Amino acid sequence: MHSTPQTDGDLLRLMMAGNEDAFGVLYERWSPSVYRFAWHMSGDQHMAEEVTQDTFMTLVRRPTMFDETRGTLVAWLVGIARNLTRRALGAVEDEEPLEECATSSDVLSDLTRRETIEAVRQAVAALPPVYREVVALCDLQEMDYRDAATALDCPVGTVRSRLHRARTLLMTKLQSRCLA
Amino acid sequence: MNGCEAVQEILMDAARGAPVEGGLREHLEGCPECRRRLENERILSAGLAAMASRAVPPASVRNAVMAEFRRANRVTPIRRSVFQRVAMAAGYRPPADGDAERVRPVFQWVAMVAAAAAILLAVFVATRHNPTTHGPEKTAKNVAPVVPARVEAPVTARPPVHATPAVTAKVARPAKRRRVVKVQAPPVDETPEIATEFFEIPYAEPLRPEERVDVFRFEMPRANMAVFGLPVIGGRLDSRVTADVLTGEDGVVRAIRFIR
Numbered sequence: 001m002h003s004t005p006q007t008d009g010d011l012l013r014l015m016m017a018g019n020e021d022a023f024g025v026l027y028e029r030w031s032p033s034v035y036r037f038a039w040h041m042s043g044d045q046h047m048a049e050e051v052t053q054d055t056f057m058t059l060v061r062r063p064t065m066f067d068e069t070r071g072t073l074v075a076w077l078v079g080i081a082r083n084l085t086r087r088a089l090g091a092v093e094d095e096e097p098l099e100e101c102a103t104s105s106d107v108l109s110d111l112t113r114r115e116t117i118e119a120v121r122q123a124v125a126a127l128p129p130v131y132r133e134v135v136a137l138c139d140l141q142e143m144d145y146r147d148a149a150t151a152l153d154c155p156v157g158t159v160r161s162r163l164h165r166a167r168t169l170l171m172t173k174l175q176s177r178c179l180a
Numbered sequence: 181m182n183g184c185e186a187v188q189e190i191l192m193d194a195a196r197g198a199p200v201e202g203g204l205r206e207h208l209e210g211c212p213e214c215r216r217r218l219e220n221e222r223i224l225s226a227g228l229a230a231m232a233s234r235a236v237p238p239a240s241v242r243n244a245v246m247a248e249f250r251r252a253n254r255v256t257p258i259r260r261s262v263f264q265r266v267a268m269a270a271g272y273r274p275p276a277d278g279d280a281e282r283v284r285p286v287f288q289w290v291a292m293v294a295a296a297a298a299i300l301l302a303v304f305v306a307t308r309h310n311p312t313t314h315g316p317e318k319t320a321k322n323v324a325p326v327v328p329a330r331v332e333a334p335v336t337a338r339p340p341v342h343a344t345p346a347v348t349a350k351v352a353r354p355a356k357r358r359r360v361v362k363v364q365a366p367p368v369d370e371t372p373e374i375a376t377e378f379f380e381i382p383y384a385e386p387l388r389p390e391e392r393v394d395v396f397r398f399e400m401p402r403a404n405m406a407v408f409g410l411p412v413i414g415g416r417l418d419s420r421v422t423a424d425v426l427t428g429e430d431g432v433v434r435a436i437r438f439i440r
Contacts (some may be wrong), residue, residue, distance in 0.1 A: 018253040027242060035237040052237045056245040060252050120227040139196070139228040141349070164189045171220055174227075 008073040016063050028057060030074045033141055034081045040136035041085045043125050050149040053083045072148030075143070084135060089129070123173040131166035138163050183207055184214055194223030299310055299436070302379050378426055378435035396425045397439075 006014075006025070014022035034055050039048035058080050059066075066076050124135055137148040138159070149156045187207050194200045195218060217269050316411070387393065402421040422439035 015249075020249060020253070023249050024246065027245060031241070032234075032236045034235045036235060039233065039235065049241050050238055051242045053244050056241075057248050060245065060249045087240075117231045120231045124228075124231070132233065135228070135262075139189070139225065140232045153279075153369050160189055167192060167224055171224055174224075 009068055012063060012066065012073065023060070026059070026073070030077055031056065033074055033143075034077050036141060037078050037133075037136050038081050039091075040124065040140055041082070041129065041133055042089060045086070047088055051081050051088065054084050055081045060061050072147050075147040075150035078143075078147075079153060080136065082151060086129065119174060123170050126170060126173060127166055131162060131169060134159055134162045135166045135170070139167075184211060187214060188217070191218045191221055194218060195225050298381065300378065302381070334431050373422075374440045375424070376437045376439075378424070378437045380435045381433055385428070385430075385432065387434060392429050393434065394427050396427065398425060 001148040006022075008026065008029075011026050014025060031052055035048050035052045038051035038055075039045060042048055042051070055077055059077065066073060070076075124132060124140075127135065133152060134148060137143045137151060138145065143151070145156045145159050148159045153160060184207075187204055190198075190204050191214060194204065208218065289421060318433045399422050402419050424437045425433055426435040426437075428434050
């Protein structure tokens with residue numbers, strides 16, 4: 001017999017009433033997303049663990065800060081993780097000016113055949129944080145634009161344009177790596 | 181070709197799984213550059229998907245946050261005075277912490293006075309049913325045979341200062357029925373103590389079968405007996421009198437007795 005999956009809202013209300021099981025379900029459901037985001041952003045496993053722990057500590061201590069009308073729970077949690085990661089990494093880097101670069105050649109297709117996943121990982125890690133976070137959310141975690149906008153505290157259009165610029169940067173970096 | 185800039189983000193969406201529709205399809209048919217761009221976008225998406233992690237945080241993180249949850253939700257017992265407990269038995273419900281509306285003190289006093297009157301009524305009815313007694317302290321010397329138990333509830337005496345065998349204390353009910361409740365006997369002193377019967381608080385919700393009850397022993401000014409409408413016998417008003425208060429699992433007082 002299947003039990004009805006509970007929504008985040010239901011679980012959150014149970015959690016706020018002291019139900020440990022409900023909190024456990026929420027943790028199992030969303031801690032991987034928070035953890036992976038923090039790991040992608042920091043490139044440091046231990047920092048990702050600390051950020052994940054602190055994020056859920058915030059959920060325990062101040063659950064009423066979550067506003068269901070403003071977005072999903074995972075977007076709120078990732079938003080907390082984002083702030084914690086940025087704080088841990090120090091000052092937020094300024095947005096790197098994008099050097100538009102033609103990606104008209106077929107080197108990328110060559111790259112995918114010859115390069116490993118490590119090349120993509122390094123390219124993502126080398127992105128400025130403002131682009132890395134949008135790639136981490138939208139491409140690596142397949143979060144939709146709306147949730148990403150909530151997590152990043154910006155309009156959906158900004159998410160989309162940042163993602164476009166981030167992907168252009170990635171293609172440029174991978175292309176130059178390939179050519180090198 | 182014209183319009184390439186306008187479709188760049190749409191190309192990205194298409195590479196991420198969005199369907200290629202009308203205007204974009206037409207543009208791609210006439211623009212080899214954008215077709216190449218779309219192909220590169222798709223390759224990039226595949227590369228990103230390949231590096232997407234399936235990692236989960238280690239168990240130590242889970243243990244830490246669950247411990248924090250337990251700590252944050254630790255139940256702190258609410259301490260209430262005997263007067264509050266008696267008033268709650270009479271129907272008064274104290275406001276929860278953080279309630280915007282507070283019950284005015286005058287209503288609290290009304291509830292407490294009503295509780296005191298209820299106890300007075302209970303004592304009056306009890307003494308009328310047992311004409312040999314003249315007050316709560318004397319009734320203990322003239323304990324009537326125990327009525328067969330209808331409800332027996334395990335009791336945890338608090339505080340159990342001395343380990344003493346369980347005894348059966350009779351709870352006198354003024355009008356309807358009698359209840360027998362097993363309670364832990366109070367500490368035995370050198371001089372045998374004399375206790376009144378447990379006077380059940382009228383209008384209090386009856387105990388459920390097998391409901392756990394607690395007995396709290398208090399010392400209070402003897403003058404408080406007068407507040408509750410009980411006769412003050414054999415002592416000055418400012419001396420202390422011992423009382424056992426029996427509460428249900430909900431913390432509401434169900435019965436009270438006085439010890440000499």
